[in-house]
Amino acid sequence: MSAPRSINSLYDLTGRVAIVTGGAGLYGRHMCYALAEAGAHVVVTSRDLTACEAAATALRRDGYEASAHRLDQADEASIVELRDAVVASLGRIDVLVNGSVHRQGSDPNRTTAADWTATSEVNSSGLFLITKHIGEQMMAQRSGSIVNIGSIYGVVGPTFDVYAGTEMTSPAFYAFDKGGMVNLTRYLACFYAPYGVRVNCLSPGGLATPDQPAAFVTAYAERTPLGRLAGPDDIKGPVVFLASDASGYVTGVNLMVDGGWTAH
Template identity: 45%
Template sequence: MQEPTIQKLFDLTGRVALITGGSGYLGQALSRALAEAGALVVIGSREQNRAQSVADALPSPWGVIHRAVALDHLNESSLNEGFDAAVSAAGRVDILINNGQQGHALDLTNVTAEAFNKDLQNATGYFLLARRLRDHVVSRSVPGSIVMIGSMYGVVGSYPDAYEGICAASPVQYHTLKGGIVHMTRHLAVYWAKDNVRVNCLSPGPFPSEKAPSQMVERLKVKSPAGRMGEPHELKGPLLLLVSDAGSYVTGQNLLVDGGWTAW
C-alpha cells in the first residue's frame, strides 16, 4: 500500500458527520473543524431552527450543503427520529460526535434522586446513538468513527476551592456521568473494533464560556499548569485526529485536552 500523505489522512472529504449539541459553545467550533476538513456536517439540536442556523453558517470548502436535524438524546424516539432524519438528509452518516449535554446545576449538597438519574440519562442517549451509528455503517460495510465528549471531570475529582462562595460546586452527577462515558468508550471500542468502528473520547479541561462567573475562572487559571483557560478552537485539531484516518489505529482512548490539569 502506498503511504497516505498527512493531507490525505486528515481529509474528511466524502464523509458525513452528525454532531449533537452542535449549537453549543464548544459544539460550534467542533462543527467548524469537521466542515473545514471537508465533511458534510449534520447539526443536531433540540430545536430544528437553531440547528439550521448553525448549519447555514458553516464553511463549505468543497460546496457541500450542511444539514440540520432536531434531536433530543434524552428522548429515545427523538434520538432515533433525529438519526433517521440525518441519514435521509445527508444520504448516510460515517462519523458521530456525542457532544450535547443537559444537566442540573445542583451539587452534592442538594441534588435530588430524580435530578441525578435524569442527568445520567445523557450516557444512555450517547450509547443509543452510538449503536445506531455502528449498525448503520456495518450495514453499509464501511468504517465508522464515534467520539464521545467527556470531561477532565470524568477522570479527576472536583477542585472545590474554585467554586467555594461563588457558585454550586461541579455536580456529583456530572462527575459520575463523565466517568461513565470515558469507560463506556472503552467497552464499545473493544466490541466494535472488528466491525471497523472506532470509539474514542475527547475530554476537555476548563473551557468556560463568557457566561461563567469571572471570579471562578480566575481561580481555575491559578490551578491550571498552563495558567489559562482553553479556547474552543484548541479542540479542533484533537477532534480531527480522532475522527479522521489520521487516527485509524486509535480506539478506546480518552484524549484529554486540558492545559495539563490532569498531569499534576
C-alpha cells in the first residue's frame, strides 16, 4: 500500500491534459477554469472554434495552460483528428469531460424526426464515439478519468410547473440522452476499470443566467431544497474531484449537483 498523500496533492492536476467538449458553453467555461486552476492543460473544444479560442485565450491571460480545437462530435473523423492532434502536441490525454450537447426540438408536439436524428448524432452516437476514441488512448496509457456531464432530467422526470408563464420547457430529447448517459457511464466504468480508467457522471441542476425569466427563477428556487439555481462555482469542485486522484476509488457513480432537486 502506498503512503498517504496530502489532500492538496490529490486534487492537483499539474502536468495532466484535459479535453472539455462544449468547453465554451455555459457550464463548460466554468469547468475549463476549474481544471486549469487545478493545474491541467485544458483543451477547449466545440464546433465554434472562434468561441473556443476566446475561452482558451482568457485562460492563458489569467496564467493558465490552455489551447483550443474545433470538434464536430457528429463527425467521427473530427473526433479522431482531435485525439491525434492532442496526443501529438501534448503527449497524452488524462481527462475527458463530455459536456457537448446539441439542442434541437422541444416537447413531443414540437419535435420532428429530423430534430431527434440531429440531437442523437451528437448526444448519443457522438458521445459514444468520442469516449471510444479517447478511451483507446487512455487504455494505452493505463490511466485516465472520463466525466460525463448529465442532468437532473437524466434521473427524474421534468417538473413542468417551473416553466409556467415562460417560453421555456424541458425538451424530450434531453431526458432520453441524459438518462442513457447515466447507464452508459456504469457500463463504461466496468469496461475500462481493468485499464486504470475511471468513468463517472456529474449531473447538475439548472445554472443561473442573466436572461432567465423571473418567474422561472422564483419557481425553480421554491422547488429546490437549497432555494436557488446553481452558480458558477457550484460545478467547479465536483468536476475537479472526479477528474483528479481525489476520486481515485470512485467509478460508475452519478454525482448529483442539484441543490437537493432529486432528494424529494
